[in-house]
Amino acid sequence: MKTREEISAKLTNILVEEFEIEESDITPEANLYTDLDLDSIDTVDLVIKLQELIGKKIEPETFKSVRTVEHVLDAIEQLVGE
Structure with missing residues (x-):
């Protein structure tokens, strides 16, 4: 089981490496769309990377309300805990 800190570190790494986001911009309160400039295609790519990370399928409904x-x-923590 991954800890929240491990998940956070991996998520930060994905956002920096794949989406060229400044690490200093990645905070818990950062909005994926307005603060980090992700679009819907980026979000799909992010979900794919997260699925690879946790080894589980992520249903689209899970991420509809994610901001x-x-x-x-x-x-992710909820999915890993299932």
Whole structure:
């Protein structure tokens, strides 16, 4: 089982490496769309990367309400815990 800190570190790494987001911009309150400039295609790519990370399928409904980095962490933590 991955800890929240491990998940956060991996998520930050994905956002920096794949989406060229400044690490300093990635905070729990950062909005994926307005603060980090992700679009819907980026979000799909992010979900694919997260699925590879946790080894589980992520249903689209899970990510419909996700808006911030904190929400992503909550969703992943919940999936990992299942």
